[in-house]
Every structure is written in structure tokens, then in C-alpha cells.
Amino acid sequence: QVQLVESGGGLVQAGGSLRLSCVASETSINIGVMGWYRQTPGKQRNLVAVISRGALTHDVDSVKGRFAISRDNAKNAVYLEMKNLTPEDTTIYSCYAVDPLSGLTSWGQGTRVTVSS
Numbered sequence: 762q763v764q765l766v767e768s769g770g771g772l773v774q775a776g777g778s779l780r781l782s783c784v785a786s787e788t789s790i791n792i793g794v795m796g797w798y799r800q801t802p803g804k805q806r807n808l809v810a811v812i813s814r815g816a817l818t819h820d821v822d823s824v825k826g827r828f829a830i831s832r833d834n835a836k837n838a839v840y841l842e843m844k845n846l847t848p849e850d851t852t853i854y855s856c857y858a859v860d861p862l863s864g865l866t867s868w869g870q871g872t873r874v875t876v877s878s
Contacts, residue, residue, distance in 0.1 A: 763790055763858050763867035770854065770872030777876070778844045783856030783869055785837035793861030795832055795839040799874075801852045809854070810841065814861075823849075846876045 769781040785792060796811035810820035810830035818830050829842040839856055855871040 762865060763792065763860070765856050765858060765867055765869035767854065767856050767869040767872040770874045772875045772877065773846055774877050775847055777846050778842070779846065779874060781841040781843065781854055781856075781872060781874075783839045785858055785867075790860055792834075792837065792858045794859045795856065797830065797839075797841050797854055797856050799850075799852045799854045800871075804852075806855075812839065843874070846874075848876050848878050850874060851876045 764786040765783050767781060767783045769779055771779060773779055793814050794811055797809040798806050799809050800806035808821055809824055810818065810828060812818045812830045812832050814834065816832065820828055820830065827843065827845045830839065832839045841854070851874060853871040853873050856869045858867050
């Protein structure tokens with residue numbers, strides 16, 4: 762199973778930007794879909810954005826036009842560029858990756874994003 766490590770979270774003012782990174786440790790797997798979810802502890806987890814191995818993307822309405830997902834297959838990495846952040850974006854962001862053959866999904870431990878008013 763792929764191991765994922767996120768980084769790039771932090772504290773920013775409203776209107777600021779952050780770039781989240783997620784790197785997979787396993788290099789023998791041709792990773793399929795990768796993406797980002799966000800979840801405040803005790804609350805429902807929600808999809809943020811998803812990207813295929815061929816770089817087809819989708820993001821939810823709440824972040825459309827502000828967030829951009831991308832990936833680098835050579836580096837086994839997925840990124841989330843976050844702009845015009847609002848306090849409503851404050852939560853923990855986790856990346857995931859899917860093995861397209863087995864269907865198994867791997868999750869990172871999460872990185873915290875805090876946006877001040």
C-alpha cells in the first residue's frame with residue numbers, strides 16, 4: 762500500500778495563499794487517481810479536488826476558481842494551490858491515492874490549514 766505524507770499547511774490571513782504537497786513513498790505502483798479531502802475532527806469529511814494520472818481534474822464548487830490541483834508522476838506527488846483563502850477553509854487537509862488495479866486507497870495523515878479573519 763502507498764504511504765503518503767502531506768506538508769505545506771499553516772496559518773494565513775484571509776485572502777492569503779498556501780501550497781499543499783503530498784508525496785508517495787512507493788515508487789513501484791503506477792498510481793491512479795489522487796486527490797484532497799478536508800475534515801474538521803468530529804465533522805463530515807468532504808472532497809476538495811481530484812486528479813487522474815492523465816491530469817484530468819475536478820474540484821468542488823466551494824473552491825472552484827480559488828484552488829488548483831496538480832500532480833507530478835515522476836515525483837509521485839500531488840499538490841493543491843490554495844488562493845483567496847477564507848476562514849471557512851480552516852480545517853485539516855488529507856491527500857489520497859488509488860491503485861487502479863486493486864482499487865486500494867491510501868491516505869496521508871493530514872496537514873492543518875488555519876485562516877484568520
